Amino acid sequence: MRPELPTRLYSAAATRELDARIIAAGTPGIELMQRAAGALWRELRRRWPNAGRLTVLCGSGNNAGDGYLIAILARRAGWEVSALAVAPPERLRGDAALAWQQAVAAGVNIQLWSGSLPQTGVLVDALLGTGLHSEVREPYVQAIAGINASALPVVAVDLPSGLNADSGAVEGVAVAADLTVTFIALKPGLFTAQGPDLVGELCFAPLAELPEHDIVPALERLTLDACKLLLPERPKAAHKGMFGHLLLIGGNHGMGGAIMLAAETALRSGAGKVSVATRSEHIAPLLARCPEVMAHGVDDPAQLAPLLDQATALVIGPGLGQNAWAQQLLTLALERALPRILDADALNLVAAQPTTLGSQTVITPHPAEAGRLLGWPTRQVQGDRLFAVRRLAERLCCVVVLKGVGSLVADADTANLPGLCIFGNPGMASAGMGDVLSGLVGALLAQRMNAIDAARLGVLLHALAGDRAAEHHGPLGMLAGDLTEHIRYYLNLRD
Structure with missing residues (x-):
């Protein structure tokens, strides 16, 4: 053996x-x-x-x-x-x-x-x-x-x-x-x-x-035996208020699919309540796909404030875009001291105006986005991914998931070992996979998990779900939405 x-x-x-x-x-x-x-x-x-x-x-x-x-x-x-x-x-x-x-x-x-x-x-x-x-x-x-x-x-x-x-x-x-x-x-x-x-x-x-x-x-290495202990079993007297209210912000014109994938994954990952702030044009298809979501048309950024007041955690970035609407929503969200995950265009906006994000913020860049945040070419990031993820966590004072084969998770505390995920497969190289990861990590944050633990568990479950989907149907043609049932499987796996 x-x-x-x-x-x-x-x-x-x-x-x-x-x-x-x-x-x-x-x-x-x-x-x-x-x-x-x-x-x-x-x-x-x-x-x-x-x-x-x-x-x-x-x-x-x-x-x-x-x-x-x-x-x-x-x-x-x-x-x-x-x-x-x-x-x-x-x-x-x-x-x-x-x-x-x-x-x-x-x-x-x-x-x-x-x-x-x-x-x-x-x-x-x-x-x-x-x-x-x-x-x-x-x-x-x-x-x-x-x-x-x-x-x-x-x-x-x-x-x-x-x-x-x-x-x-x-x-x-x-x-x-x-x-x-x-x-x-x-x-x-x-x-x-x-x-x-x-x-x-x-x-x-x-x-x-x-x-x-x-x-x-x-x-x-991130292992299931260690990471599954991060999410305790629910008491018999559980109610939805115990598991947080996650607000997802994104879905600019023509990009509603990203926020829908993230929201549906968040619900399947155990968040008590899930709200979405998006363009009004996406409300009807979002509710048709996932009626459990509380969908809000936010065409005027001023409409975001009351939704932020109710949230316990945020996801910012899926389908967000980079126009004035997107920048205003991001600015309002960053003003709140809430656990949050930033992905996609939220990262591109931060790269244009770098700021300290805080220890309860998770960012999930792919190598090109990490390069923009660091001011490096992508090849330099890929030339030493471990150095890059550490430098990024230190510079932005947050938790960083550097996506790609051998995804890495690090925070600004140098006493903590960075985590490495050895799972995942080439079938996951398809649109929307990052949105699913954002929804998953956001749901864990909403359930009061701290940022580094949510990132580590989220990255591991996301990769394992991709591998299980590939085992069932093969990697070629895998869709991001295929992962949700397998994420749910691993979240409920206790033995």
Whole structure:
């Protein structure tokens, strides 16, 4: 039985320190390498038991040592094995050099890489490890290009070569693996930015029990077991007033669908009462779709004040637009000290006039919106998503959900670990998904959940609902509205 993924993730530097602590506690480095090779060999055989041929591309660091030891195991199993040294093995030091010497003694066919690869079997990427923080250079560029062009199954040792272990960014070029076996600790780059497209199936091998330590993780995974405790069971004497009155503001001319999706999700997510402030033209279709909503035509921003007086939480932004009407509604809403979530055009308006939003505000930008809020190009946000979400939370003094693969949740309190959501699927790349998330988080805020907890639970349930919808009907053609029944399922899941 393979171990479940840990909840905490560590940077590349922290992982190296953990490795050093394990060695200092009495486990020799070469033994850790042997355990790593054994774990990788087991997973490789599970996926491709009849391949019969293994080609290991080895670099100049400890990953190369793992690769040479895997070659020994494959040779002992009767496979046809070759190890291609992309870096001269004589340059290896320490345990990696010892692993190479063991491979030589075991009769492994070791050759300097000449630019060609076999046409059959499985390839092992043992080129570059977690220490990579600059663009890949030759001869590794050609080796990675050859691996990716081979059409053979690829196994990555610890992480795909060329992938930044901390940010998930590609350092020029990177291996696209079918299977990655990672060791000691999970690294953030495996789960966010470009990492998930390159990792393939991910397996974790702890290699040893971690000794007591004071090393601070970079992230923690959002898990259902932990997050579902944030929403208590309802008492038998419950009434709607106990679960808040959520006011959603948005739906400018021609954009009524966004506010409708958010409102319906809010009702399905447990808010006691839901009101919508929108353009009058959207009232009839909104009530026809969802008669449980209290719909208010607000063509004059002055009409918003009495609705704000009744609200316990706000959602601002779905279909809001960026004209004078939208700006006035946003200004009035921000004047109230209410828990709130800002999304979509509300974020674009804030980006034009940055302000401190407060600890009970949640914002949910996608990378381009985050870039506008920070004054950065989108590629800079995606180049280090963890830094971006922390910087944004610090700058606006609020809770930030940086959407995208490996969504991140952070607040301005540096003592809190940012949360990482590893769920979700490409079918969720469709219009309205952000509106559903806003309605869900808004409903949790209305139920008196604090902002950071509402954001963490909302992001997790939204992603899990997307995965459940994909399991039922496939990811292609998924609509945002398909998630509501699955969100409700997870909200009611107690065991």
